[in-house]
């Protein structure tokens with residue numbers, strides 16, 4: 001079941017969450033809601049890819065919820081396998097999850113690009129630069145395009 005929170009409560013939770021995990025949870029919920037309303041396989045799987053690529057970020061509860069929506073056994077296996085990899089050491093970070101966080105923090109808390117970059121850039125350098133910012137921005141643009149394409153209202 002999707003937890004309903006007011007916009008202000010959501011913003012407070014984001015502000016308190018240093019790692020931005022709350023933003024990812026909200027994203028997964030939004031996709032979940034969309035899946036409930038739309039049975040089109042292709043659109044769902046493309047959106048799911050965004051949520052699953054870094055699926056170690058999914059809790060078992062979220063993974064179970066999503067696995068129940070799987071249309072094939074293979075898809076179901078894939079989801080559960082990814083959830084069990086949660087917290088694996090040395091797993092490289094992609095730019096997708098940071099993009100989700102950046103999008104949410106920009107929209108909800110009005111963070112600037114330098115602030116978003118310093119908090120969420122996954123490059124691992126001691127000091128983030130303008131190329132970090134550019135690639136984060138580019139990824140956010142792609143994410144926005146995908147959400148718009150499928151009419152998912154998020155954040």
Ligand SMILES: [Zn+2]
Pocket residue numbers: 121122123124125127128129132
């Ligand atoms: Zn960086």
